[in-house]
Amino acid sequence: MTETRVAEEPVRLRRTLPKVTDRFAAAGAVLIVVILLATILAPWLAPYPVDRLDLVHTLLPPSGAHWFGTDKVGRDVLTQVLYGGRTSLTIAVAVLAMSAAVGVTLGVVAGYAGGWLRDVIMRVTDVFLAFPALLLSLALAVVLEPSVTTAIVAIAVTWWPWYARLAASVAASISTRSYVDAARCLGVPAPMIILRHVLPNSLTPVLVQISLDAGGVILTAAALSYLGLGAQEPTAEWGLMVEQGQTLFTTNWWVVTFPGLAILVTAFAFNVLGEGLRNALDPRRVVK
Amino acid sequence: MIEVRDLQVRYGERLVAAVPELDVREGECVAIVGESGSGKSTTLLSLLGLTEGAHVSGNIRVCGVDVLQAPERRLREIRGARVALVMQSPQAALSPTTRLGTLMRRALKLHGLGADRVMVEAVEAVMLDPGILRRYPHEISGGQAQRFAIALAIALGAEVILADEPTSALDVTVQAEVVGVLRRLREERGLALLLVSHDLALVSTIADRVLVMKDGAVVESGPAAEVLAAPSHPYTRELLEALP
Secondary structure: OHHHHHHHHHHHHHHHHHHHOOHHHHHHHHHHHHHHHHHHOHHHHOOOOOOOOOOOOOOOOOOOOOOOOEOOOOOEHHHHHHHHHHHHHHHHHHHHHHHHHHHHHHHHHHHHHOHHHHHHHHHHHHHHHHOOHHHHHHHHHHHOOOOHHHHHHHHHHHHHHHHHHHHHHHHHHHOOOHHHHHHHHOOOOHHHHHHHHHHHHHHHHHHHHHHHHHHHHHHHHHHHHHOOOOOOOOOOOHHHHHHHHHHHOOOOOHHHHHHHHHHHHHHHHHHHHHHHHHHHHOHHHHHO | OEEEEEEEEEEOOEEEEEEEEEEEOOOOEEEEEOOOOOOHHHHHHHHOOOOOOOEEEEEEEEOOEEOOOOOHHHHHHHEOOOEEEEOOOOHHHOOOOOOHHHHHHHHHHHOOOOOHHHHHHHHHHOOOOHHHHHOOHHHOOHHHHHHHHHHHHHHOOOOEEEEEOOOOOOOHHHHHHHHHHHHHHHHHHOOEEEEEEOOHHHHHHHOOEEEEEEOOEEEEEEEHHHHHHOOOOHHHHHHHHOOO
């Protein structure tokens, strides 16, 4: 009896991971894959060329020929939404990759080192956090030329401090674990301890935060575009589409509604995935 | 192997450990006993120069290295390779995202050693199956983890093992295994062993000499048999009476 239990244990432990990754997370992941595929395959899926203007058929309501209708210069809204996703998701990925790289690096070093190094890094982080994110993005976007790249840089600059903070607190707690002490007792130099032990073991909460943030970045990028500081015509981008369609909302609702829905659904999918991941990777649930 | 004179460890104003004299010779096992907070673990860490934020004074020589004077690089060379630390909670001492084999290989490489043969031999020396090297820390038991920690010390060719409550997180039968492994290595390889424990039963089975610590100070020391049979300090008597 005892023997079989001992033998089964490792297998059982491994099994809990995918099992606990509950339906929520799975639904979010599936939704994200669908959205990604739709935008990647846009050239094949889109019913019309992306840059096709049709000044004869402007502001057509949704129909068999134009499922999402057409905008005020006769572009197919479905096509624009599909291509717009490429821009919006690119911004999300780029912003998150940049902020996570910078934030996690600084945070992990600060968390492990403690002392004055931690103080310096955290104070710099606080300075960045002291500015309202959108305001700082706006200021940057005004200084630089408005473009997708500007939007990415502007948002990343305001986004990384959160990762630095998160990573610092996680790394500080990881650094007190016995295996870090054990590594020190083996004579492992600090940079290697950070790279091999503190970093990999700090990543889980960061990954969860990234998936929770993806929606927020898309919304922020949309806000910048909406204010005319992000993507510029004729680049298709969801926020830009909402901005251009808003005045038409009462008369031609479809122009603004579909890109708005795309933002909503994408943000929701990432949030659900993040929430699910957080539950799935919650140490209390993994341990038992 | 270990020579300590007039060791004092302070955190701020507070004196957490004062050891006037502590020697561990080749093949010898010395135990430091006392309850939690008596300064045992601090003493152990000071031998590796790992008491962060503490003010350490006195004279510590470990494997011929003056711990308080030597540069950090020199200390990193002896940590692990000459002096190994075996910790209280064995699984917590293993990074959860690293396979045991990877961990051991990295440790060997760090000290310029290596070869899979060394790894397998070390693991077998503590009576573990070499297949364990492919496992992650959460896939092994506490006793296996503790023996792996000892195997790591062997692979690195450590001459001294510092063991901080090596058995207190394990159940009784597994404790016996670990103690058995330690004792055998001492006999076969002449390893010196400095053991920190509050478990007098364990100490009486393995230690040659005993230091009893209370509130950071050594209250009694001498050959294990003598101290445990005829304790002179009331605190030692108390500890002995607490035995089941």
